[in-house]
Amino acid sequence: MNTIQKKIWTLVAVVLFIMVAIWIALTYYNQKTQDQYNGILQRYLRMNEVTNASQQTIASLNNYLLSPNEINLTQLDRSKRQLRSARVGVLDLRNGENDLTVTSYMNLIDSLIETTDRSVMFQSEKESEDSTKAFAEATRISKYISEMTLTLLDTELKTYDRFYRNIIEQSTDLKKFGIWMLLSITLLLLLSTYWFSLSITRPVLKLTQAARELSRGRFDLQVEVSSNDEIAFLAKMFERMRVNINNLILEIQQKAQLEHELQQSKLLLQESQLRSLQSQINPHFLFNTLDTLSKKAYLEGAEETSDLLANVAGLLRYNLKRLDRSVTLYEEVKVLRQYMEIQRTRFTDRLRFETEIDETCLGAKIPGLTLQPIIENAVIHAVEPEEDGGTIVFRIRDEGERVAVEIADDGPGMPEHKIRQILEEHAVDTEGHSTGIGFSNVVRRLRLFYGREDVIDIGSGAERGTKVILRLPKTRRLELEDEAADRR
Template identity: 50%
Template sequence: MMMLSILIWVIMAIIWLSMSIYNQRTVEKYNEILQRYMQMNQASQLSQQSLTTLNKYRMSPTLESMNQYLSDISSLLRTKTEMSWLRNTSNTMLLNNLQNMLESQAEAMDLAVRFQKDNDEENAAKQFDEASNISKYISEATLTLISGEQNTYDAFYRKIIKRSENIKNMGLWTLALVSLLLLLFSYRFVDSVTQPLLKLTLSARELSRGNFKNPIDLGNNDEISFLAITLESMRLKIGHFIDDIQSKAQLEYDLHRHKLMLKESELKSLQSQINPHFLFNTLNMLSKEAYLAGADKTSELISSVAGMLRYNLRKLDSRVSLKDELEVLEEYLTIQKARFGDRLHVIREIDESLLGIELPILVLQPLAENAFIYAIEPAEEGGTLTIRVKQEERHILVQVQDTGQGMDGEQLHKLLSHTENSVYKGHSTGLGIWNVIHRLQLFYGVEEVIEIESHPGAGTCITLKLPRGQAI
């Protein structure tokens, strides 16, 4: 209740402060009006002052009087420019006329100075008289502008000032009255609540220490007594709930860890089905034999297979660069190009500056295998495979796009399912897309790492969204 009282008091204080700010803004508006008056009056004063300075120069053409004239005429032109902020819907025409007259007076005075320097007294006097007449018009226009400003703002200002004072006084009285009432009510209410709560707190503290001997008897018949009766039962139930939650969390953690260990065991088992080092050395020997025999194409294919095998011998938790992944993908595409011939077209759109990012090993090749299995291999005319690497605001996008028949929702679900590895029996990696997604999620610590766009008859585009510098 005390917190409620303080909150209400703060709200009232904010209301009072808001009213004060409103009043302050009103005063600032009035100061702005005064500045407008002073700016308009300054134009008239500078007009007369510059005319007086010009007359002194004509009477005594010295360097000092000339410098004084130049200073005044500069101030006059600067004031003419600065008056633009005074423009509003009601004084646009008058203000434009005043600015034009200030400029005309300055031009007339400059001509008078020029004729004076040329000893042309007649024309100098004529231009001086012209400037004097313009200065009179400027004084009249200034008075007209000031009069219009007074008519526009005087009534408004008086009304706002009176309202601000009334609101301020009302806010002060309201704040004082509400504060007094809240303090009185809070004291009575808090006293009637805090004493039973204090007893209940002491009893609860004893219960938390394991002391069950002292009964809780508040002598009241209200909600606090009911709270005291149910406190011990609630404490016991909460303890049981916490124990259950911890047990379940530990069980889920162990289950997840066992799944990861099982998956890793399966992958390692898949890699160890043959003696990889023996096979790698054998392929290198065959590649050399084919090269020496003049079978360059066969040597290139065997070399590509050896390169893929050597790359696959790395551990699945290895970190590699995007450049390494693209290089082994090229080895894979070399083999597929020899297999499909002119039925396969490969397009590469790769930003070379992005190839230094790290990612798990064997990520791109399973995506390319998916394209060959579902798009290029079933089509009699083959297809086009596009490898694209580009940059987004916070991600590096790696896309593998094919021109196959695409997939519907059921096929996409099958592609992303845990049992998808069975589809890849007989292919080079034996790793499914679900496995790629899972390892990327663990590597970067984020969930959204892949997007698949596919529609029947429109091909498939798999996009990896790799966060820059966020691997864990």
Template identity: 50%
Template sequence: MKTIRSKMMMLSILIWIIMAIIWLSMSLYNQRTVEKYNGILQRYLQMNQASQLSQQSLTSLNKYRIAPTLENLNQYGNDNASLLRTKVEMDWLRNVTNSMLLDSLQNMLESQSEAMDLAVRFQKDNDEENAAKQFDEASNISKYISEATLTLISGEQNTYDAFYRKIIKRSDEIKKMGLWTLAFVSLLLLLFSYRFVNSVTQPLLKLTLSARELSRGNFKNPIEVATNDEMAFLAITLDSMRLKIGTLIDDIQSKAQLEYDLHRHKLMLKESELKSLQSQINPHFLFNTLNMLSKEAYLAGAGKTSELISSVAGMLRYNLRKLDSRVSLKDELEVLEEYLTIQKARFGERLQVVREIDKSALGIELPILILQPLAENAFIYAIEPAEEGGTLTIRVKQDENYVLVQVQDTGQGMEEEQLTRLLSQTENTMYKGHSTGIGIWNVIHRLQLFYGVEEIIDIDSQVGVGTCITLKLPRGHKS
């Protein structure tokens, strides 16, 4: 069990030690070389920067002389300030060999700055002759600065020429050492690889073939490897995984079938619940009976009774449709009028109905039996409990995206807990003893399924003021 691991560990440790020694040696050498090289490079850049800033400030001065604007003057001021900063910053370049030349260069930088400032002053005084003289003086000094910079750089090159040669020599030595190290490590790897490759490839080939069979869904063939190392343990693990995956697939298939059956049973149960809402009595018999009673009442001179029976018959005929039927908003308002006729006869002067209807919005489609449950909710919770009755407002309006249908009452309103209970499925699925038997949650759920949106209803209720239920029906569902 430890053969392959021990060999690999020994090889890894040996290679790590060799590479660590090489890396540390080269890192230390490269760090020193890079630091030295960066110092030299910084000296060159600092020297070259003096010449560049000299030319740049002279160019800015010339732009100001051609176009004496505030922007050009500010640009010249910035460049001249950079030139003077560079003069101060060049002190760190001083050594025994370049001290005099560096002093001369710094003095020239200061002289150029003074000459340019005089040229600016004469330019402001409109003294073109003296301004031109000072500009020429600054130009000549800039040329001397360029020559002095080149002289400094040339001196630096001579000073560090020996260092460059030493770097080149060490680079060649490092290259040779790298080649020898590579050859040594390669030989070591070849010798070790030859020892254990044969003991690994055969079991590995068997494991590969077994894994291919597993990927094709064949979990029947056992996996066996006749060795005494990690490959044997891997084969045992893979074989155990084969058995567990096979069992898991069987369990998943069983659960999937069970979930499918459960889902189908839920759908059947839901369909039966919807059908049961319309099959609690014999609706056709009752509808025919009500029509007959309406005619008898009319012939007997009871016109009010005939009208009420006719309204009940109209509601029953409308409710006989399937709950998944599509109707227009106009149809819903018409059957709501039948319902309000019955309630008006019941409450008399205690009930006031206000209608604010935008007739251009009545063509939108919606599921059947939407408005009547909302109105019934207003009667149950607002108008019926109040001795003085109340006002029910039916409002239809539209905007760019929605048709808004509002059912508003002047009842006592509801607190947050009452509103939550009203919207809950468990406590409000059915109003026992009332006409529709369809709760607010049912209305919301069917509207969400019909339009495919969640935000379909808004309920604004204030205690002591009343409740307003607003349906937001997306436009585009025309009958």
């Protein structure tokens, strides 16, 4: 049950969530823009680093040529390493627009390093004039590098000019987005607050109106509150009090008419019994008539008609037996085959009946007329409505202390609420078409016969058929109690 306090915390959580979401979105956008700025700045710094490294290399080379000692040579090597490192960074500057320029730029760096090495070599070989020429060439290359750096910077500025303008436009759009977001959040909070207030005030108003009607003696009006908090609990208790008072009033009224209704019921029962006797015919006359028709059809060559009449006679004779006595599975299977022969005559190829029967289980006891209503239900709902008919599978197998009887079809399936009603025996049980026994009646008779609830299970689903499984104990509970009494 949701409490009012929980609703308040939910509203607070929604507001915090919206605020956090906006903060994350703005932070992400700012971080993305900052990363782009940093990327561009790093490109500029790398080009500037190349210029600085080339100038530092020329300065170190000049110092070495003026004073060729180990310290100046070490400083020159360090400058060349910095220049090579800067050259590696230039690779990240390459794109489709400056590919040729960057290639020339890197070649100039390689030429500067090579010329510097050549000047050092001439100096070490005491060839001062060649060393001086190499130094002059290195100085000229360094100037070219500085000029090309400026050229690349100019190209980069032109390339990212549109980017800068987009950032300015995005900043303007972000301000507009922030205004609209503020208005949207304000509207959302107003709607949430209105909904929250209604969730409290509306149930209270309904409860107040119900109390006013009760005070006027209107005990027949149901108290309905749609909330699920403490107010709903109060309404439920209020409704229970109204029902109890109304039941007391109805009970007083019903007691005044009870004797009259009992008399009327007796009269109706007597009339029903009389009509039932009037509608009965002599079963022996009917059986003899059907047997005569069967033999006459056989003599006339209509063997299928003869078999059909024989099956009808056998089925009718079996169905007119008392339902309160037990039969064997053998008898039930025998009459079931007769019933299916009749149905196959009706549906022809549209009805497919498959059996897997363990003959050792046919001695088990079962209430009479148990299997036929279940099979008939499958024929009516799984075979008859379908244009192509359907398949019914009937199996009997041994499961140790029980016999499993399985009846499955490939029809449209049975709704879950219908299965629950049948198993809980809450369904309004309509009579069967041929036996007068409905599905729920079969369930009740099985449970009474064996004295336990777990004798039937129904499995079904949309478009995957229905399966009814009977798990019949080989020994009834009453028989076990009788054996125990005999032993005592």
